[in-house]
Amino acid sequence: MHKDFLYSEIANKIAFQIRNGVLKAGDRLPSVRILCQEHGISMNTAKRVFLELEAQSLINSKPQSGYFVNHLSSPKLPLPETSRPLSMANDHEPDELISKVYGNMGKDDLTLFSIGIPSGDLLPLAKLKKEIVQSTRRLREGGTEYESLQGNLRLRRMVAARSLAWGGNLSEDDLITTSGGMNALSFSLMAIGKPGDTIAIESPCYPGILQLAINLGFKVLELPTHPTTGIEIDALKQAIPKINLCLLVPNFNTPLGSCMPDQHKQAVVTLLAKHGIPLIEDDVYGDLYFGSQRPKCCKSFDKEGNVLWCSSISKTLAPGYRVGWIAPGKYKDQLLKLKLVHSISSTSIVQEAVANFLNTGRYENHLRHLRGTLRDNYQHYIQAITEYFPAGTKMSRPQGGLALWVEFNKRINTTALYDLAMKQRISIAPGRMFTLQNQFENCMRLCIGLPWSQELNFKLKQLGNLAKMM
Amino acid sequence: MHKDFLYSEIANKIAFQIRNGVLKAGDRLPSVRILCQEHGISMNTAKRVFLELEAQSLINSKPQSGYFVNHLSSPKLPLPETSRPLSMANDHEPDELISKVYGNMGKDDLTLFSIGIPSGDLLPLAKLKKEIVQSTRRLREGGTEYESLQGNLRLRRMVAARSLAWGGNLSEDDLITTSGGMNALSFSLMAIGKPGDTIAIESPCYPGILQLAINLGFKVLELPTHPTTGIEIDALKQAIPKINLCLLVPNFNTPLGSCMPDQHKQAVVTLLAKHGIPLIEDDVYGDLYFGSQRPKCCKSFDKEGNVLWCSSISKTLAPGYRVGWIAPGKYKDQLLKLKLVHSISSTSIVQEAVANFLNTGRYENHLRHLRGTLRDNYQHYIQAITEYFPAGTKMSRPQGGLALWVEFNKRINTTALYDLAMKQRISIAPGRMFTLQNQFENCMRLCIGLPWSQELNFKLKQLGNLAKMM
Numbered sequence: 001m002h003k004d005f006l007y008s009e010i011a012n013k014i015a016f017q018i019r020n021g022v023l024k025a026g027d028r029l030p031s032v033r034i035l036c037q038e039h040g041i042s043m044n045t046a047k048r049v050f051l052e053l054e055a056q057s058l059i060n061s062k063p064q065s066g067y068f069v070n071h072l073s074s075p076k077l078p079l080p081e082t083s084r085p086l087s088m089a090n091d092h093e094p095d096e097l098i099s100k101v102y103g104n105m106g107k108d109d110l111t112l113f114s115i116g117i118p119s120g121d122l123l124p125l126a127k128l129k130k131e132i133v134q135s136t137r138r139l140r141e142g143g144t145e146y147e148s149l150q151g152n153l154r155l156r157r158m159v160a161a162r163s164l165a166w167g168g169n170l171s172e173d174d175l176i177t178t179s180g181g182m183n184a185l186s187f188s189l190m191a192i193g194k195p196g197d198t199i200a201i202e203s204p205c206y207p208g209i210l211q212l213a214i215n216l217g218f219k220v221l222e223l224p225t226h227p228t229t230g231i232e233i234d235a236l237k238q239a240i241p242k243i244n245l246c247l248l249v250p251n252f253n254t255p256l257g258s259c260m261p262d263q264h265k266q267a268v269v270t271l272l273a274k275h276g277i278p279l280i281e282d283d284v285y286g287d288l289y290f291g292s293q294r295p296k297c298c299k300s301f302d303k304e305g306n307v308l309w310c311s312s313i314s315k316t317l318a319p320g321y322r323v324g325w326i327a328p329g330k331y332k333d334q335l336l337k338l339k340l341v342h343s344i345s346s347t348s349i350v351q352e353a354v355a356n357f358l359n360t361g362r363y364e365n366h367l368r369h370l371r372g373t374l375r376d377n378y379q380h381y382i383q384a385i386t387e388y389f390p391a392g393t394k395m396s397r398p399q400g401g402l403a404l405w406v407e408f409n410k411r412i413n414t415t416a417l418y419d420l421a422m423k424q425r426i427s428i429a430p431g432r433m434f435t436l437q438n439q440f441e442n443c444m445r446l447c448i449g450l451p452w453s454q455e456l457n458f459k460l461k462q463l464g465n466l467a468k469m470m
Numbered sequence: 471m472h473k474d475f476l477y478s479e480i481a482n483k484i485a486f487q488i489r490n491g492v493l494k495a496g497d498r499l500p501s502v503r504i505l506c507q508e509h510g511i512s513m514n515t516a517k518r519v520f521l522e523l524e525a526q527s528l529i530n531s532k533p534q535s536g537y538f539v540n541h542l543s544s545p546k547l548p549l550p551e552t553s554r555p556l557s558m559a560n561d562h563e564p565d566e567l568i569s570k571v572y573g574n575m576g577k578d579d580l581t582l583f584s585i586g587i588p589s590g591d592l593l594p595l596a597k598l599k600k601e602i603v604q605s606t607r608r609l610r611e612g613g614t615e616y617e618s619l620q621g622n623l624r625l626r627r628m629v630a631a632r633s634l635a636w637g638g639n640l641s642e643d644d645l646i647t648t649s650g651g652m653n654a655l656s657f658s659l660m661a662i663g664k665p666g667d668t669i670a671i672e673s674p675c676y677p678g679i680l681q682l683a684i685n686l687g688f689k690v691l692e693l694p695t696h697p698t699t700g701i702e703i704d705a706l707k708q709a710i711p712k713i714n715l716c717l718l719v720p721n722f723n724t725p726l727g728s729c730m731p732d733q734h735k736q737a738v739v740t741l742l743a744k745h746g747i748p749l750i751e752d753d754v755y756g757d758l759y760f761g762s763q764r765p766k767c768c769k770s771f772d773k774e775g776n777v778l779w780c781s782s783i784s785k786t787l788a789p790g791y792r793v794g795w796i797a798p799g800k801y802k803d804q805l806l807k808l809k810l811v812h813s814i815s816s817t818s819i820v821q822e823a824v825a826n827f828l829n830t831g832r833y834e835n836h837l838r839h840l841r842g843t844l845r846d847n848y849q850h851y852i853q854a855i856t857e858y859f860p861a862g863t864k865m866s867r868p869q870g871g872l873a874l875w876v877e878f879n880k881r882i883n884t885t886a887l888y889d890l891a892m893k894q895r896i897s898i899a900p901g902r903m904f905t906l907q908n909q910f911e912n913c914m915r916l917c918i919g920l921p922w923s924q925e926l927n928f929k930l931k932q933l934g935n936l937a938k939m940m
């Protein structure tokens with residue numbers, strides 16, 4: 001393995017142990033010398049491991065003493081258990097609850113812990129406006145022309161170029177643009193599934209995916225999912241005879257923030273390919289890693305074109321632009337046909353604007369900044385939750401993304417907590433939104449994509465107090 | 471009836487007789503005095519009738535003699551017969567041909583008689599660019615925020631206000647925005663139909679509708695359609711027991727350019743409502759009338775919310791913006807749900823830009839100009855086709871819209887003509903594209919949305935010569 005990756009591989013392993021409580025707050029880490037011996041690496045590589053863990057705020061160094069696990073990074077709050085949804089597919093869609101919570105979007109007088117996108121304060125709005133203006137100048141006929149069916153060529157080139165960072169090795173011709181990430185998932189599901197099919201997903205799962213699957217007439221099989229490593233491979237294996245397709249969010253999914261280890265990704269891809277079951281991979285959060293390196297995707301291990309890799313800029317740059325894409329593997333013809341008959345093409349101007357934003361390197365700068373902010377926010381949230389939330393609270397350890405998953409003790413019903421919190425102008429996303437079954441009623445998702453402030457800290461305290469009173 | 475409408479009602483009747491050859495080129499029209507007596511109208515109203523017919527270039531006045539049917543407006547070429555598709559639904563989709571012809575889009579070195587949108591030369595590009603820039607300034611967070619689910623409020627208000635002109639009387643709350651007209655049709659079909667359903671449509675029909683219906687698993691029933699009055703009511707009546715839904719383009723549909731008389735619209739709405747069969751009405755060409763007045767829609771006669779009225783700005787203003795809308799009647803909840811789960815929302819910036827363009831009155835100005843150009847183009851095409859095309863050629867009498875339908879004698883295969891014409895850098899839309907059956911093989915559609923020029927005249931001559939040689 002190339003040494004550039006070696007240090008981060010080792011750092012990731014240690015980070016994993018810290019996040020999962022194998023290494024606890026205050027624990028001393030092995031010395032640089034020991035680390036060299038254990039892993040057969042150079043002093044320099046070992047030092048980079050520690051620098052990386054420090055950068056992630058997971059450890060701190062004490063002069064003359066060595067490195068210690070940070071108190072914040074290894075929260076005292078335990079991790080939620082692996083989810084145990086029922087093995088049968090069912091469909092008690094939490095539609096009303098979802099509508100109620102989504103209905104709060106855009107309300108300025110609310111603290112929106114419930115949203116799943118970064119706040120506008122974290123986005124490069126002025127630069128984006130300039131890109132829009134430039135696009136109307138650069139595009140033939142000011143962007144009034146139909147975009148080509150496959151989508152903006154420069155955008156596809158940039159997405160392909162960026163795929164090298166996660167082992168995608170895509171070419172521009174492998175990609176089709178869409179009107180946002182949900183549109184990519186919708187076309188993918190319509191291309192490979194039909195009403196009555198059974199689809200395997202993570203549990204808890206993004207409500208939009210649940211609703212889309214139900215709307216298309218699929219039976220939904222929610223599978224046990226670990227809060228840090230994602231879907232349980234054994235559970236997926238056992239489900240194989242029952243399922244026709246699979247949709248996963250392997251990197252920093254919402255609400256758990258889990259990230260499937262590479263071995264898991266590879267195992268899932270191999271398993272599904274062997275049984276001819278297509279895999280739709282939603283990678284909208286993949287660029288929002290807290291560590292040093294962009295995680296790989298299932299698509300990185302896809303040799304047979306069996307993975308439909310979907311992503312967008314909605315969670316990182318501009319939700320309202322509706323710019324997304326798919327690398328549909330061997331399903332490209334079906335995808336192009338679907339895009340044609342359902343939409344003709346995507347909006348020209350916004351695709352061109354995003355293409356240019358990526359092309360000038362502004363996107364990488366922005367992402368670096370955004371990741372730093374989210375990582376800091378995460379630490380602030382940990383501190384506040386540890387301090388203010390009731391005894392028995394458990395909490396996820398997101399390794400990236402925009403979401404924190406909080407599990408209260410069984411007595412606290414978060415759908416009721418939602419109503420209480422709204423009276424104090426606080427909106428949360430109750431756990432029941434993330435499943436079609438009767439589970440997660442004592443859980444909630446908190447968005448960490450809001451700019452941190454004393455006000456936010458106070459709102460978390462209020463929320464904690466409400467929970468304590470229940 | 472209000473006298474403002476009376477004159478246009480009478481003018482429309484006379485126009486209809488001229489276009490259908492009841493009144494022939496050179497025929498003298500009744501005098502103003504006779505017209506007053508016949509219809510019980512005032513002199514002023516009668517004069518307005520003749521002014522209106524003159525404005526449409528259908529008649530001309532000769533001093534001291536009266537009014538005569540214009541030679542151009544009543545072309546010598548006969549009208550094609552009412553189409554007679556087979557009564558059974560079938561699905562020989564002309565996919566390859568459609569891909570081939572659509573693949574020519576955007577190629578600068580071709581004369582694109584094959585496209586179905588107005589040329590960029592006919593669009594207000596500079597003004598639209600300004601609207602885009604203004605939108606990024608006016609929208610919260612520069613348009614990076616998700617648009618509300620139902621869509622831009624100002625846009626919906628403007629579309630609702632404009633609906634008064636055709637008797638729609640819609641309110642902003644009746645409307646949902648979409649990403650273009652095809653997206654409106656797609657959501658409508660998905661909301662009310664399911665795989666295996668049979669859908670009744672006009673024949674010939676826009677290829678996008680054929681492909682969409684097949685893609686959604688519908689059986690397609692093509693119904694006999696008259697080139698000026700649209701779908702045959704009796705044929706629809708007989709089909710009722712077989713069909714689950716109906717999709718019509720009542721105003722200036724492509725390729726025929728027919729416009730259903732109000733009585734037909736009303737009859738269809740009543741018939742379908744009686745049998746609980748929903749009607750999707752595609753009205754994307756409705757604003758492109760050659761006469762004095764915006765035609766009504768089926769939606770104008772919809773008392774039960776059974777009509778899903780779909781339209782867009784793609785045929786009039788900016789195809790690449792992807793801005794459309796639906797008034798879904800009683801199917802509003804299903805439509806909102808579909809829009810949410812398949813797309814979350816539409817692109818914010820382009821909706822705001824179009825809303826403002828409509829709001830400032832620029833749209834009405836632009837439409838007035840565009841309609842005049844299309845009407846003039848139509849006259850030029852008539853002249854060229856009459857002069858250059860082989861004996862036995864028949865031609866539609868569009869009363870608006872962007873398309874001319876040409877029927878050659880049976881020996882001339884337009885799919886073969888397409889290949890010949892392409893060698894001379896001319897692209898046409900062969901008739902076989904507009905049906906799932908083996909019909910219209912001696913027909914073609916010509917777009918009249920190109921700026922008229924001697925070059926275009928020459929290309930029509932070349933095309934005529936090629937046809938003569940076959």
